[in-house]
Amino acid sequence: MLRPLGDRIIIELVEVEEKTAFGIVLPDSAKEKPQEGNVIAVGTGFLTDSGTTVPLNVKEGDRVIYSQYAGTEVKYEGKEYLILRESDILAIIG
Amino acid sequence: MLRPLGDRIIIELVEVEEKTAFGIVLPDSAKEKPQEGNVIAVGTGFLTDSGTTVPLNVKEGDRVIYSQYAGTEVKYEGKEYLILRESDILAIIG
Amino acid sequence: MLRPLGDRIIIELVEVEEKTAFGIVLPDSAKEKPQEGNVIAVGTGFLTDSGTTVPLNVKEGDRVIYSQYAGTEVKYEGKEYLILRESDILAIIG
Amino acid sequence: MLRPLGDRIIIELVEVEEKTAFGIVLPDSAKEKPQEGNVIAVGTGFLTDSGTTVPLNVKEGDRVIYSQYAGTEVKYEGKEYLILRESDILAIIG
Amino acid sequence: MLRPLGDRIIIELVEVEEKTAFGIVLPDSAKEKPQEGNVIAVGTGFLTDSGTTVPLNVKEGDRVIYSQYAGTEVKYEGKEYLILRESDILAIIG
Amino acid sequence: MLRPLGDRIIIELVEVEEKTAFGIVLPDSAKEKPQEGNVIAVGTGFLTDSGTTVPLNVKEGDRVIYSQYAGTEVKYEGKEYLILRESDILAIIG
Amino acid sequence: MLRPLGDRIIIELVEVEEKTAFGIVLPDSAKEKPQEGNVIAVGTGFLTDSGTTVPLNVKEGDRVIYSQYAGTEVKYEGKEYLILRESDILAIIG
Numbered sequence: 001m002l003r004p005l006g007d008r009i010i011i012e013l014v015e016v017e018e019k020t021a022f023g024i025v026l027p028d029s030a031k032e033k034p035q036e037g038n039v040i041a042v043g044t045g046f047l048t049d050s051g052t053t054v055p056l057n058v059k060e061g062d063r064v065i066y067s068q069y070a071g072t073e074v075k076y077e078g079k080e081y082l083i084l085r086e087s088d089i090l091a092i093i094g
Numbered sequence: 095m096l097r098p099l100g101d102r103i104i105i106e107l108v109e110v111e112e113k114t115a116f117g118i119v120l121p122d123s124a125k126e127k128p129q130e131g132n133v134i135a136v137g138t139g140f141l142t143d144s145g146t147t148v149p150l151n152v153k154e155g156d157r158v159i160y161s162q163y164a165g166t167e168v169k170y171e172g173k174e175y176l177i178l179r180e181s182d183i184l185a186i187i188g
Numbered sequence: 189m190l191r192p193l194g195d196r197i198i199i200e201l202v203e204v205e206e207k208t209a210f211g212i213v214l215p216d217s218a219k220e221k222p223q224e225g226n227v228i229a230v231g232t233g234f235l236t237d238s239g240t241t242v243p244l245n246v247k248e249g250d251r252v253i254y255s256q257y258a259g260t261e262v263k264y265e266g267k268e269y270l271i272l273r274e275s276d277i278l279a280i281i282g
Numbered sequence: 283m284l285r286p287l288g289d290r291i292i293i294e295l296v297e298v299e300e301k302t303a304f305g306i307v308l309p310d311s312a313k314e315k316p317q318e319g320n321v322i323a324v325g326t327g328f329l330t331d332s333g334t335t336v337p338l339n340v341k342e343g344d345r346v347i348y349s350q351y352a353g354t355e356v357k358y359e360g361k362e363y364l365i366l367r368e369s370d371i372l373a374i375i376g
Numbered sequence: 377m378l379r380p381l382g383d384r385i386i387i388e389l390v391e392v393e394e395k396t397a398f399g400i401v402l403p404d405s406a407k408e409k410p411q412e413g414n415v416i417a418v419g420t421g422f423l424t425d426s427g428t429t430v431p432l433n434v435k436e437g438d439r440v441i442y443s444q445y446a447g448t449e450v451k452y453e454g455k456e457y458l459i460l461r462e463s464d465i466l467a468i469i470g
Numbered sequence: 471m472l473r474p475l476g477d478r479i480i481i482e483l484v485e486v487e488e489k490t491a492f493g494i495v496l497p498d499s500a501k502e503k504p505q506e507g508n509v510i511a512v513g514t515g516f517l518t519d520s521g522t523t524v525p526l527n528v529k530e531g532d533r534v535i536y537s538q539y540a541g542t543e544v545k546y547e548g549k550e551y552l553i554l555r556e557s558d559i560l561a562i563i564g
Numbered sequence: 565m566l567r568p569l570g571d572r573i574i575i576e577l578v579e580v581e582e583k584t585a586f587g588i589v590l591p592d593s594a595k596e597k598p599q600e601g602n603v604i605a606v607g608t609g610f611l612t613d614s615g616t617t618v619p620l621n622v623k624e625g626d627r628v629i630y631s632q633y634a635g636t637e638v639k640y641e642g643k644e645y646l647i648l649r650e651s652d653i654l655a656i657i658g
Contacts, residue, residue: 002441002467005433010467035168041467044433048145051424057099057138065096065168065177072466074411074441083441083466090166090177091096091104091135129262142239151193151232159190159262159271184260184271185190185198185229223356236333245287245326253284253356253365278354278365279284279292279323317544330521339475339514347472347544347553372542372553373472373480373511378629378655381621386655417655420621427612448654450599450629459629459654505638518615527569527608535566535638535647560636560647561566561574561605 002076004083007046009058011037011066011082035065036093037082046086056086063093096170098177101140103152105131105160105176129159130187131176140180150180157187190264192271195234197246199225199254199270223253224281225270234274244274251281284358286365289328291340293319293348293364317347318375319364328368338368345375378452380459383422385434387413387442387458411441412469413458422462432462439469472546474553477516479528481507481536481552505535506563507552516556526556533563566640568647571610573622575601575630575646599629600657601646610650620650627657 004010039062045053058064071084098104133156139147152158165178192198227250233241246252259272286292321344327335340346353366380386415438421429434440447460474480509532515523528534541554568574603626609617622628635648 001470003469004467005462005465008466046141046145047422047430049143049425050145051422051426051428051430052145054141054145065170067166072443074466076441076469086099089099090102090168091098093097093170094095140235140239143237144239146239148235148239159264161260180193183193184196184262185192187191187264188189234329234333237331238333240333242329242333253358255354274287277287278290278356279286281285281358282283328517328521331519332521334521336517336521347546349542368475371475372478372544373474375473375546376471377658379657380655381650381653384654423610423612423618425613427610427614427616427618448631450654452629452657516611516615519613520615522615524611524615535640537636556569559569560572560638561568563567563640564565 002041002074002081002083004041004043006043007056007086008043008083009039009056009086009089010041011064011071011084012040013037013080013082035068035090036063037066038063040081042086058086058089058092065090065093096135096168096175096177098135098137100137101150101180102137102177103133103150103180103183104135105158105165105178106134107131107174107176129162129184130157131160132157134175136180152180152183152186159184159187190229190262190269190271192229192231194231195244195274196231196271197227197244197274197277198229199252199259199272200228201225201268201270223256223278224251225254226251228269230274246274246277246280253278253281284323284356284363284365286323286325288325289338289368290325290365291321291338291368291371292323293346293353293366294322295319295362295364317350317372318345319348320345322363324368340368340371340374347372347375378417378450378457378459380417380419382419383432383462384419384459385415385432385462385465386417387440387447387460388416389413389456389458411444411466412439413442414439416457418462434462434465434468441466441469472511472544472551472553474511474513476513477526477556478513478553479509479526479534479556479559480511481534481541481554482510483507483550483552505538505560506533507536508533510551512556528556528559528562535560535563566605566638566645566647568605568607570607571620571650572607572647573603573620573650573653574605575628575635575648576604577601577644577646599632599654600627601630602627604645606650622650622653622656629654629657 002010039058042056045055047053067088070088071082074081096104133152136150139149141147161182164182165176168175190198227246230244233243235241255276258276259270262269284292321340321342324338327337329335349370352370353364356363378386415434418432421431423429443464446464447458450457472480509528509530512526515525517523537558540558541552544551566574603622606620609619611617631652634652635646638645
């Protein structure tokens with residue numbers, strides 16, 4: 001299990017099937033990097049300048065859209081995850 | 095549905111018909127990027143350094159002018175949106 | 189009507205007639221960009237780090253001098269405006 | 283009249299006559315930019331992060347030394363002034 | 377013994393054996409730098425802007441994932457350690 | 471008299487005679503810039519973000535070591551001074 | 565005597581004898597810059613944004629490891645010292 005620190009969030013990347021205008025499914029190399037993912041773990045909160053911790057708005061199970069170049073990709077037990085800060089999450093879906 | 099986080103705002107871009115001085119409607123490629131949009135969702139507020147949340151001034155339904163290079167474009171259920179921070183909103187129209 | 193947000197201010201540019209040392213009125217392309225304008229709308233105030241809003245010092249109707257490269261030019265209903273932050277205003281005239 | 287905003291200060295530049303080691307008065311182009319000026323107006327004070335205003339230490343009539351590349355030169359009613367922040371003032375003379 | 381200061385953490389690097397898709401163990405020069413380590417000492421806490429000290433979340437014995445280019449490598453009594461700030465720790469494993 | 475503002479300090483430069491390993495006194499052009507000086511005036515204190523003024527630790531008469539490229543050199547009544555911030559003072563001698 | 569200001573610390577550099585894998589002692593030019601030193605003086609503390617002074621954790625006599633490119637080297641009464649901020653100290657030894 002991975003436990004993110006502070007305002008960090010761990011995301012499992014979601015492969016979004018994408019069709020062109022003509023209905024052709026694009027192979028992986030031709031698609032732009034997906035910006036959607038499922039939150040699998042969240043940190044304990046954001047530490048403010050005054051030393052208090054503010055709980056995060058995102059929670060385990062949320063499906064989110066995030067900034068394309070945000071975060072760090074890590075590999076753990078054969079799977080790839082993205083660890084980013086909550087401020088890199090643009091919106092929750094649904 | 096997309097729910098923006100914190101001080102983020104989701105905007106649906108508005109195509110502004112633009113005529114030249116001679117009354118000719120410009121095709122899309124010749125126009126400069128529109129800076130107007132309709133707010134379709136707003137976050138819960140701006141988190142200050144001291145850990146308090148200040149509600150946003152912009153609300154759902156507002157028509158706004160925003161900084162030309164601000165925000166991130168995302169595609170969701172076939173439509174394109176712009177997600178930006180309230181500080182990138184220059185003015186509310188009307 | 190345009191309503192600026194936070195510490196933003198909307199200015200209508202003022203064409204300052206300028207003569208050379210020899211009394212010749214310069215055509216527009218030969219003049220340097222004017223730095224004077226009339227304030228036509230002001231935001232609700234400056235949001236501090238601690239989350240309080242401080243009212244602006246500049247008010248509607250003020251004629252101001254501003255930093256030459258500050259702000260964003262926007263076109264609204266055929267007229268051009270400059271939207272900038274109060275901190276880009278150098279001085280009030282009169 | 284020009285009224286500077288916040289922690290800004292308006293200075294009238296002072297031409298300092300300067301002689302070389304051999305007693306020759308240098309023409310304007312050969313002198314380095316003067317760093318002295320007379321304060322003709324001061325703003326209402328410095329706005330801190332917590333939203334309080336701290337009065338300035340410099341006052342109208344002070345003769346000051348300032349950082350060489352600080353501030354913005356503006357022309358008003360035919361005279362040239364320098365508008366800069368109090369933090370660009372190095373020292374008060376006398 | 378090494379005692380890290382403030383929000384710093386000392387990590388003993390862990391060599392992660394890595395196999396390619398074909399089961400071949402890669403020699404050291406062909407592997408990417410490991411991002412896992414064991415915490416062997418932690419500082420007294422993070423000093424906030426207001427002067428209070430917030431205890432760290434990471435503790436001695438934790439196995440952590442950290443940002444690839446974070447920290448400073450030091451050699452002490454023949455062993456190599458990495459000293460980094462807690463904010464460079466991405467997640468705790470387990 | 472020069473009165474420095476805020477956390478600024480005025481220093482009179484001290485020429486330190488320097489000998490090479492062979493006892494030869496170096497001419498001025500061959501020496502590195504001295505980093506020692508005598509404090510001749512100090513400002514009223516450091517203005518914090520919260521708007522309070524903290525008195526300086528350095529006082530008139532102190533002999534100090536300062537960062538080599540810090541501050542601004544000014545000429546006043548024929549003498550050269552260095553005006554720098556207290557944070558550029560490294561240590562007090564004696 | 566040198567008295568460092570604020571959060572500054574004065575360190576006397578320690579020459580660490582270093583042997584290669586084959587037991588040969590390296591001459592000075594071939595060694596990497598040592599990162600160890602003995603603290604000979606500490607400042608009165610770290611001044612926070614709110615204007616309070618937090619005492620330092622490092623004290624006179626401590627042997628410390630510091631960031632390789634931190635601080636300023638000064639020469640005083642024929643000896644060389646390094647003056648750096650406490651935040652550049654990575655760990656205390658022992």
